[in-house]
Amino acid sequence: MKQSSFLEQVNGSTEATVGKVFEQQMGIDERVLDRLLNRALDQGGDFADLFFEYSLRHSVVMEEGIIKNSAVAIISGLGVRVVEGDQTGYAYSEDLNYDAMLHAAGTASAIAHSGQVKLNEARRFNQQNVKNHYPVLKTISDLELTSKIGLVQRAEEAARNHDPRISRVTVAFVDALNLTQVVTSEGVILRDTRPMFRFNVHSIAQEGDQIQNGTAGVGGRVGLDFLESTDHPIEVGSKSAQEAILLLGAKQAPSGPMPVLLGPAQSGILLHEAVGHPLEADFNRKGTSAYSGRMGEKVASELCTIYDAGTVDHDRGALNFDDEGSLTGENVLIERGTLRGYMHDRISADYYKLNPTGNGRRESYAHYPLPRMTTTYLANGDTDPEDIIRSVKKGVYCASFSGGQVDISNGDFVFVPTTAWLVEDGRFSHPIKNFTLIGNGPDAMSKISMVGNDFAISEGIWTCGKDGQSVPVGVGLPTVLISEMTVGGM
Amino acid sequence: MIERYLNIAREVIDLSLKQGAEQVSVSLANATSFQLEVRNQNIEALKEAGSSGIHVTLAKNQKRSTLSSNDFRLETLEPLIRSTLEALPLMGEDPFYTLPDPKLQGKAEIDLQFRDPNFEKMASNEKINELMLLEKEALSIDSRLQTEEISFSDSISYMVHGDSNGFLEGCSKTLCSQGVSMFAEDGGEETEGSSQSLNTGRKQSDGWYSSSRFRKDLESREDLARKAGERTLRKLGSVKPKSCEVPVVFSTEMAQSFLGSLASAMMGDNVFRKHSFLKDSLGETIANPEIRLSDEPLLPGKLGSRHYDNEGVKATPLMLIDQGKLLSFMCSTYSANKLDRQSTGHAGGISNLMLKPGNYSDEELIASIDNGLYLTGMSGQGVNLTTGDYSRGAQGLWIRKGKLAEPVSEFTIASTFPEMLKGISMIGSEVDERSTILTPAFRIDSMNISGS
Numbered sequence: 001m002k003q004s005s006f007l008e009q010v011n012g013s014t015e016a017t018v019g020k021v022f023e024q025q026m027g028i029d030e031r032v033l034d035r036l037l038n039r040a041l042d043q044g045g046d047f048a049d050l051f052f053e054y055s056l057r058h059s060v061v062m063e064e065g066i067i068k069n070s071a072v073a074i075i076s077g078l079g080v081r082v083v084e085g086d087q088t089g090y091a092y093s094e095d096l097n098y099d100a101m102l103h104a105a106g107t108a109s110a111i112a113h114s115g116q117v118k119l120n121e122a123r124r125f126n127q128q129n130v131k132n133h134y135p136v137l138k139t140i141s142d143l144e145l146t147s148k149i150g151l152v153q154r155a156e157e158a159a160r161n162h163d164p165r166i167s168r169v170t171v172a173f174v175d176a177l178n179l180t181q182v183v184t185s186e187g188v189i190l191r192d193t194r195p196m197f198r199f200n201v202h203s204i205a206q207e208g209d210q211i212q213n214g215t216a217g218v219g220g221r222v223g224l225d226f227l228e229s230t231d232h233p234i235e236v237g238s239k240s241a242q243e244a245i246l247l248l249g250a251k252q253a254p255s256g257p258m259p260v261l262l263g264p265a266q267s268g269i270l271l272h273e274a275v276g277h278p279l280e281a282d283f284n285r286k287g288t289s290a291y292s293g294r295m296g297e298k299v300a301s302e303l304c305t306i307y308d309a310g311t312v313d314h315d316r317g318a319l320n321f322d323d324e325g326s327l328t329g330e331n332v333l334i335e336r337g338t339l340r341g342y343m344h345d346r347i348s349a350d351y352y353k354l355n356p357t358g359n360g361r362r363e364s365y366a367h368y369p370l371p372r373m374t375t376t377y378l379a380n381g382d383t384d385p386e387d388i389i390r391s392v393k394k395g396v397y398c399a400s401f402s403g404g405q406v407d408i409s410n411g412d413f414v415f416v417p418t419t420a421w422l423v424e425d426g427r428f429s430h431p432i433k434n435f436t437l438i439g440n441g442p443d444a445m446s447k448i449s450m451v452g453n454d455f456a457i458s459e460g461i462w463t464c465g466k467d468g469q470s471v472p473v474g475v476g477l478p479t480v481l482i483s484e485m486t487v488g489g490m
Numbered sequence: 491m492i493e494r495y496l497n498i499a500r501e502v503i504d505l506s507l508k509q510g511a512e513q514v515s516v517s518l519a520n521a522t523s524f525q526l527e528v529r530n531q532n533i534e535a536l537k538e539a540g541s542s543g544i545h546v547t548l549a550k551n552q553k554r555s556t557l558s559s560n561d562f563r564l565e566t567l568e569p570l571i572r573s574t575l576e577a578l579p580l581m582g583e584d585p586f587y588t589l590p591d592p593k594l595q596g597k598a599e600i601d602l603q604f605r606d607p608n609f610e611k612m613a614s615n616e617k618i619n620e621l622m623l624l625e626k627e628a629l630s631i632d633s634r635l636q637t638e639e640i641s642f643s644d645s646i647s648y649m650v651h652g653d654s655n656g657f658l659e660g661c662s663k664t665l666c667s668q669g670v671s672m673f674a675e676d677g678g679e680e681t682e683g684s685s686q687s688l689n690t691g692r693k694q695s696d697g698w699y700s701s702s703r704f705r706k707d708l709e710s711r712e713d714l715a716r717k718a719g720e721r722t723l724r725k726l727g728s729v730k731p732k733s734c735e736v737p738v739v740f741s742t743e744m745a746q747s748f749l750g751s752l753a754s755a756m757m758g759d760n761v762f763r764k765h766s767f768l769k770d771s772l773g774e775t776i777a778n779p780e781i782r783l784s785d786e787p788l789l790p791g792k793l794g795s796r797h798y799d800n801e802g803v804k805a806t807p808l809m810l811i812d813q814g815k816l817l818s819f820m821c822s823t824y825s826a827n828k829l830d831r832q833s834t835g836h837a838g839g840i841s842n843l844m845l846k847p848g849n850y851s852d853e854e855l856i857a858s859i860d861n862g863l864y865l866t867g868m869s870g871q872g873v874n875l876t877t878g879d880y881s882r883g884a885q886g887l888w889i890r891k892g893k894l895a896e897p898v899s900e901f902t903i904a905s906t907f908p909e910m911l912k913g914i915s916m917i918g919s920e921v922d923e924r925s926t927i928l929t930p931a932f933r934i935d936s937m938n939i940s941g942s
Contacts, residue, residue: 488902
């Protein structure tokens with residue numbers, strides 16, 4: 001049995017599916033779209049857009065050896081935005097009947113006061129088909145509940161069986177399917193079905209009165225074939241248990257400035273905090289970022305070429321088009337240490353007289369778009385990672401992280417390792433715990449002194465928060481050495 | 491509105507029982523909000539909308555499953571209820587899941603002053619004008635200040651909770667906030683090594699906001715602007731401190747952050763899951779004897795006040811720590827069942843967490859320190875509730891000879907919860923009312939600073 005009988009029709013092309021739901025089932029056809037857009041712009045405004053969303057989310061949670069809960073959530077709504085210059089009027093409706101939607105369009109229109117109403121009676125809609133970066137033959141949402149429970153139980157067992165010191169295991173299986181339709185006042189209609197999957201295991205290891213946590217996860221915009229490709233439950237289950245056991249034997253981290261080695265994949269969180277957020281164009285348009293007005297200047301070591309791309313197939317940060325209808329691409333942010341570009345939404349792109357970069361994202365119909373990251377990564381280097389580790393006399397090596405945070409204005413950022421080792425004389429000495437890394441964006445990026453040739457994209461587990469909006473993102477990085485950074489242990 | 495939601499809750503409970511559920515609980519919420527952002531005498535964003543949600547838990551034979559939606563129509567909910575009930579047999583039996591003991595349920599008899607009677611009386615234009623004036627006021631304080639964002643928001647929300655025990659109640663609340671975020675260039679003085687530094691675009695930002703159920707209780711334009719300006723300017727020229735071990739004064743906001751984490755470690759859900767360093771400490775002295783911490787749901791007008799918790803358990807004050815001794819955890823029905831105790835009415839978390847104020851002004855806390863830190867900002871996820879370890883990115887002002895001196899940033903502070911709780915030696919007297927955590931500033935005798 002399925003967790004909900006909704007969406008039997010999610011087969012065939014993604015555009016057709018979305019069209020079927022919004023147009024045929026809800027009666028939101030081009031005539032309705034046209035009226036809503038006309039209403040939105042009837043006080044003036046440069047452009048307006050409509051963001052329709054219909055999402056279905058399932059989860060199964062296992063704890064203490066018991067399948068404790070299954071949950072299903074269905075959410076739908078329309079967000080209407082009117083933009084004049086850098087001013088945004090926004091309203092949304094959760095009721096997709098015509099009058100409620102028209103009311104929202106009227107509310108959003110209040111921002112515009114130019115009175116220059118562009119008569120656009122002959123608006124022609126053009127439904128665009130774009131390249132799909134997450135084609136899925138069968139969605140994970142189609143999986144029978146019993147099969148999901150089977151996978152969850154398998155992961156629980158793997159974690160438990162890893163070591164007798166594992167005392168508690170929690171497994172969560174979450175799949176979602178988001179039907180999105182963006183319609184702009186220029187007449188562009190874009191439709192997408194966005195799958196999202198997240199599988200997470202949390203283990204607690206206990207020895208005497210010592211207790212440690214371990215977590216591991218996988219996910220992304222993937223379909224059933226992802227689950228069939230590898231034995232993820234066994235891998236994720238064992239990995240979370242391994243981490244908890246490793247930390248049981250970890251010693252307190254050192255304190256003070258020293259070389260910091262960042263392992264591949266998850267350490268990409270460095271980029272997300274140190275340069276990613278400060279290069280979101282809204283902060284630069286307002287002048288609040290430490291990188292404002294520094295285009296073309298050197299802002300990082302020459303070993304650094306950094307991209308943000310919504311086009312990494314099946315990644316958690318992937319998008320075919322962003323949440324205001326701009327196509328995503330592979331955007332260079334920093335090229336060999338020189339600042340080349342910001343991440344834009346339509347408002348900032350207009351301000352800088354550039355093309356949008358496909359970074360206009362929102363959490364849901366209830367939010368207006370902001371410049372946000374998709375998947376942010378550092379290009380591969382050419383040094384053998386073994387040589388990088390060997391070059392360090394005394395420092396720390398960080399492999400996985402719980403998260404990070406940045407102060408845009410002064411560039412100070414932190415990121416918090418979960419598994420890490422002390423490195424002495426070019427070798428791993430022992431695992432260390434309980435510390436935070438703190439640095440300053442431009443300063444830390446200038447101290448990247450070696451870049452490995454082992455580039456990898458992190459498992460799809462990251463969620464980014466900004467202005468109260470959460471969006472899924474990806475990160476990637478090869479092994480990197482930062483010659484000096486402050487390690488905050490005890 | 492409330493009547494309509496009470497009816498929907500009744501209908502959902504009846505329908506679920508009819509379809510075969512043994513226990514049902516339903517929560518509905520709706521909020522209408524208005525948000526305004528101004529920058530450079532221009533409206534940057536104006537947002538107005540209403541959002542709703544319904545959340546239903548169905549149980550039978552000690553198995554449970556949940557559903558949620560933002561569509562309240564029965565024709566949407568009915569098939570969801572059916573498929574959720576169909577999923578139930580696949581769940582594991584969990585004898586600890588029950589509805590609350592009906593004897594514990596009910597609404598505390600007190601007017602908590604949830605609603606501003608004048609809520610609807612301010613037009614959008616007045617709000618816009620107020621923000622324009624607020625920005626002018628803030629910019630007039632110092633020519634170095636620039637606007638990041640001047641914001642206003644208000645909302646009115648309706649909440650209903652009901653269950654198959656027969657509990658069914660609703661309430662409505664208003665909330666208003668107004669805030670100022672400023673920034674300033676911080677390029678100024680040449681510091682050592684600056685010739686090769688790429689760190690040239692440095693700025694500092696900070697701000698202040700006021701938040702209240704009643705618009706008349708918001709701080710004045712002058713106070714908001716002055717505090718935001720002072721807080722931004724005092725960060726200019728900040729340096730990285732040397733690594734050391736010193737006393738630290740936690741400003742009220744940092745005290746809120748610390749006590750918020752401590753409260754999580756006292757939540758029954760974290761205790762039975764062993765996610766808490768306090769799991770075996772009930773009845774033990776865990777903090778300096780001066781510390782008295784309680785949860786106070788029945789304070790009229792305070793932001794965390796409530797008549798009952800998310801499960802309809804009647805709210806009552808609860809002493810958590812007295813004379814440094816841990817007296818109680820905060821339990822929902824489920825965590826109470828797990829820990830073999832009674833629900834304390836904490837489904838949904840703390841209400842107003844209150845640290846009993848001491849006698850010291852903030853100046854006296856600072857004056858007590860010869861060399862140390864006045865902590866004004868923390869960042870990062872370095873709070874480990876399981877082990878009690880604490881390591882955060884930090885910002886603040888250095889204290890020299892009892893006076894605030896240079897601003898400091900780009901360093902970390904580290905210690906453990908047990909050490910910090912025992913090290914709280916002086917508690918301030920000035921409480922910040924903008925939060926559900928009502929605490930003054932306090933001094934912790936020693937923490938590790940990791941800097942240059």
